[in-house]
Amino acid sequence: MATGYEDTYRDLHQPAVVIGGCFAIVAVLLSIYLIFQHLKSYTNPAEQKWIVAVIFMVPVYATQSILSLWNPRMSVASDILRNCYEAFALYSFGSYLVACLGGERSVIELLENESRGQLGITLLERRNGNQAVQSRSFTSFFFRPYAIGRDLLTIERFGLVQYMILKTFCAFLAFLLELFGVFGDGEFKWYYGYPYIAVVLNFSQMWALYCLVQFYNVTHERLKPIKPLAKFVSFKAIVFATWWQGLGIALLWALGVLPNVKKLRTGLQDFLICIEMAIAAVAHIYVFSAEPYRFIPVSGYGRVTTETTKAEMKFGGGDQEKSAVFEKRETQVAAPGTSVSESVQDIVLEGGQSVVKDVVLTINQAIGPVEKGVTKIQEKIHQRFVGSKDKEASELQVEECVEENLTGEQNI
Known part of the structure; x- marks a missing residue:
């Protein structure tokens, strides 16, 4: 088969x-x-x-x-x-x-404004109230993504x-x-x-x-x-x-x-x-x-081109027929020619730097909670270890005090 x-x-x-x-x-x-x-x-x-x-x-x-x-x-x-x-x-x-x-800063402002507008609270309330913490909870990402700003x-x-x-x-x-x-x-x-x-x-x-x-x-x-x-x-x-x-x-x-x-x-x-x-x-x-x-805005640099279009319109009838010519002008600024090699270079270098930056940031974000967890575990182990040492030291001091008291009583 x-x-x-x-x-x-x-x-x-x-x-x-x-x-x-x-x-x-x-x-x-x-x-x-x-x-x-x-x-x-x-x-x-x-x-x-x-x-x-x-x-x-x-x-x-x-x-x-x-x-x-x-x-x-x-x-x-x-x-x-x-x-x-x-x-x-x-x-x-x-x-x-x-x-x-518009870039990261514009997006951050947009998301913050969208969050305040949808929730209907002021920035001061968001900073000082418990509602701010609640609105930025992870569950809001699934049900109210605008709330996390x-x-x-x-x-x-x-x-x-x-x-x-x-x-x-x-x-x-x-x-x-x-x-x-x-x-x-x-x-x-x-x-x-x-x-x-x-x-x-x-x-x-x-x-x-x-x-x-x-x-x-x-x-x-x-x-x-x-x-x-x-x-x-x-x-x-x-x-x-x-x-x-x-x-x-x-x-x-x-x-x-x-x-x-x-x-x-x-x-x-x-x-x-x-x-x-x-x-x-x-x-x-x-x-x-x-x-x-x-095309780029008129304020930029480039070759200005003006396109004129004419249209003739007739109205009236018989001997009273008249015609009018309408003229429309459109001005555009042609973008200056760019070198293909320079464009490729910008894509590779700028794009590569952006990717590396975001990858490093993401790895740090992923490692951050793990490091915090490990730090907390180490702190707890250290506290228990130090606590046990202090306990042993205090017990040893008590034993020494008892021995000294017993020795003193025998001498008397």
């Missing part, structure tokens, strides 16, 4: 590579074109460096998938690169939303960075387990590492996306100018399509619905991703267009 499926795989492999390769080429070309447009009109580095990082997710996925489809031996390595970049892209999308809101940004960033760290760590752990033959890709058996890693990554991803959704729910009114819903849906579709699709194929394989041929299972996943990335690339052309960044 397995031999028959192997023959089917060989018959379908070449057509699948050709068809998937065509979709992958379309995805890569469209994405590279859009990225190049952003690099040429690199007028808002704070936003565009994260847009480029999000768009670059499509060519990474398409390239790794077609390579894995062409040569199944590259499947594990392709999964590692694909998974690592997926986590980074999710972090980049969150950073893009923060940049669109500036802490919402910290939770959102922690959620995204923890997924980026865990995804990268689990990807390399899967590679090591595969080398020792105990990973069992797609097999839900207790002696393989795949089911445990799948559970951890599933929880981590859901938490990261939930944090992003809660942040979006509080700030969506201020994000309306960038049409965030379309961007949010297009990005989440890629993340969910790849992860849940792979998990669903693995479950169907484990239940016996799909043939018990590993190459066929991984090939199906790679083939579907190639098609999906072509669709995503087309969506990105409209969703993450570079058009808004091609």
